[in-house]
Amino acid sequence: MTSVLGIALLTLVLSGSTVAFVPIGGGASTHVSITGTALLQKVTETCRVVAEEEGHEFKPTGSSPEELVQACLGPKATGKVSGAKFHSALQEIYTQNGLVDRDFVNSAPHHFNSEAFVEGRSLIIEGMAAIKANIRKENFQAARETLGRILHTLQDFYSHTNWVELGYTEPYINLIRPDLALENLAGVDTATCSDCASGTCLNSILPNILNEKKLTSGYMGIFSSAKPKGKCSHGGAADLTSTADPRGGISKDERRSDNLALHNSAVKEATAASLQLLQDIRLAAGNNDFLRMMGIARSAVVCFVIDTTGSMSIDIHAAREVVYEIIDSKKGTQDEPSEYILVPFNDPGFGPMVRTTDPDKMKSEISKLTASGGGDLPEMCLSGLQLALTGAPASSQIYVFTDAVAKDIGLKDSIVALIRTTKSTVSFFMTSAIKRRRRYSRAATFEVYKDLALASGGQAIQVTKKQLSEATSIILDTSTSALVTVLQRARSPGKQETFPFMLDESLKNITIYLTGTAITFTLTNPAGVSQSQSEASGKLGTLNTVGNLWRIRVDADNQSGTWQININSKQPYTLKVTGQSTITFIYDFVESFKGPHPGYAIISGRPQAGQPATLMLSVLGRKGPSSMTIGEVALVTLSSPETVSNSTTTDMGSGNILVTVNAVPEGEFVVTLKGTDKVSDSKFQRQSTTQMSISKVNIQAVVDSSVRPGEAFKLTFSVLTQGSGGQYKINARNDRDFPMTVPSRLTLTTGEHTNSTMTITPPANTPSGTDVTLTLDAMSSSGADSNYIVLRFSVLTKITDFVQPLCEVVNVLADDCPADVSQCEPFKWELSAQLTDGNGTGIESISLYRGSGNLSTTSLSTHFIQANYIASCCSQIVEVVALDKVGNVGKCYHSIVHSAGPPALTMSLWLCLLVSALVTRF
Ligand SMILES: *[C@@H]1O[C@H](CO)[C@@H](O)[C@H](O)[C@H]1NC(C)=O
Ligand SMILES: *[C@@H]1O[C@H](CO)[C@@H](O)[C@H](O)[C@H]1NC(C)=O
Ligand SMILES: *[C@@H]1O[C@H](CO)[C@@H](O)[C@H](O)[C@H]1NC(C)=O
Ligand SMILES: *[C@@H]1O[C@H](CO)[C@@H](O)[C@H](O)[C@H]1NC(C)=O
């Protein structure tokens, strides 16, 4: 059920609820701490191997995730690489892990309760297959979410079953090996526990169960006390079966004085089991993709959405130039993008999305774009943007090039929902091609782009085609690994106003952007020195202007302190102050949930009106969370008059802060943070870029399984309004254009859940591992109230191949190797092996996992491969990994450490070590 959930967490009780996804720290063992321990250990191990392969030293300066990322990325990452993506990836996994206690609270298989062994294992096996398929399609977010959930189930096994009581000290490998049967399960008629009147007995498993090593688990009843005769219960107040004979419970979730040893063993084995599962995923994914899934990559992602209709040739040229410049100027630096994404759109088409880590591929793809077609009608800009928002990692910078208004304006609400969920920033480069466009509806103007830019914290830049290449320098500024926003405000209509902001010592490449027309401004530093818009190169920096954009590069090496900018314009304007710094923060709006194992869940839509808003926030610094002090966190409206809503903060450990805001501002707001960096004793200020607002409407839905190609997937959702009832318009969109059936309207009654269903059907030929993002929104007939939910599904073909490739060592020639290893140079040894995949999907790849020799393979058929290995006698161990087409991992291990016996022996010995159940290495 829960967590191996530490009772010590009760010290963190907030308004009466315990916390199920408190991050690592706090001392007690929870799902999060177990998951965190395993993830950090596996990432560290993988980083070390990758670093060695790349020939640099792996030497983290400390144990914080930030320092791990820094060390893992190696010399390229000197200085300014943010740990934000890694931190976010960890949080995503923790969150999904915790949510199993909310979304599947009453599902026995998800917690290995009530002897649901076969079903519980199926969840794990199916999840592992989904993760591998997702990673192959580079759908890392989907992979992380599934990983979080199945780790929960795997970990619960050790707490909720009698595995530990049976005396096992290693994880049950069969849970992650579908080819191995689950054996010796206690039958439904077999009594398993003795009665325990006190509710907490040391070990109430019946002696014959222990002797016969029968596997059982505790029954759990949230609504009913019924359980089969003689069966163990989970135990605890929420489990009604625990008061039915035999009373008590065998759950080891909590650490109590009476169950210390059992609890500790459960935690130890749950951690070891998590590591085994992660190792299997890592071997199937490869080290690089495993680290990418974990968010360990330079964080700059270059994402372009480009209009390719007839009038766009100059714009395409400018976009191409800037992509080339980014690739060429940032190669080998910490700012080199880790990924490139390109989405063309035209009329009427859009896509496909090109996504690559290879800069040369990006260059060639963008070179292929040509301007053609397109009539009088505006284009599919928002459809292209939708693909980019769902395809790019969260918090990406996306640049849109267009000279026309959007035809697909109906997508606007979905785009805003995606922006809010992904926290990506969208900037538009809009050039005019007025002649081509004669008429369009009044609503369809560039205003839509301005709204979207503002909502995401991006900029809407309006220039002539001639000026475009001057304006794109903003893209170079923002494609960096550690971009932070210090201040962002918008005024519409414009007015004269002074904006103070604090620059800290960690900030580099400080740039101020203003968009607007007929604007004057004066910038003043902490010492009172000023520069106005008329001084292109002054004491404080250099300015340039193109179209509606002003850009000020601040020459501030040691100008920490409070600056201000006084702006005067009657026209609408926006202000943005950015820099590069490793000091940043990540946040999510959350809500608490109750139940036997309460916790916090991230809200997918907008937070609820009429109640306090809560956020979970982490501050990242150079040396991990302990090096930062949080000052005030507030919600601030972007437009005038500014409303500032202060908060109360609670430290949840490990730099995670629970923020409660009692009076949430009306309208759109951002999150602002002030604090102190203890390393430099410098005060800093940061703000979020994505706008948010509260809503009276609430939509709930849970995706509880993957989706099969060609089959309709039924999703139940529930809509609630605290505003006025009546007809609400329901609108659903998905980024793959999969057919859907959705009710167009629902009639709501204030304060009551209205439940409904929709279906989505991926075509039969959808490749396994594809993910699809669904946005579902509900809007009152007046348009005054609305909210949305964003859901992600994985399409997965039914896996029938669960058999690992088999590796058999057929010959070892190690006679030349001297018995004394110190004499190993220059002698060599050889090994040959046969790899087969029986009736499986066929071997896809073979790689050397350990050993410094040379591996060569000869393919005799897709199911039968001969491998030859030759190594120096100094490298005494080899491990070969074979993957089949669905990611089943087969291994083959050989060591010559003790094989210095008579030659005949090594010659004739057939060593077949299928490293499986027996060997676990961490
Ligand atoms: C940022 O500043 C550093 C020096 O502090 C400079 O070398 C680098 O070129 C700047 N980056 C950009 C994108 O301007
Ligand atoms: C900051 O700049 C001033 C001159 O503008 C200089 O005298 C001072 O030494 C600098 N301080 C640091 C810490 O670099
Ligand atoms: C919010 O906090 C700031 C700084 O602590 C304070 O100046 C301001 O008065 C507070 N505002 C409200 C509404 O409490
Ligand atoms: C409707 O959904 C809500 C929330 O998911 C749930 O609590 C409620 O029981 C459902 N009602 C019905 C009639 O299914």
Ligand SMILES: *[C@@H]1O[C@H](CO)[C@@H](O)[C@H](O)[C@H]1NC(C)=O
């Ligand atoms: C392959 O399939 C055949 C027929 O279904 C079966 O007899 C055989 O044992 C299978 N071989 C392996 C290695 O699983």
Ligand SMILES: *[C@@H]1O[C@H](CO)[C@@H](O)[C@H](O)[C@H]1NC(C)=O
């Ligand atoms: C492996 O191959 C490389 C390049 O062909 C060669 O230099 C090296 O000696 C080989 N190693 C062994 C152990 O044969």
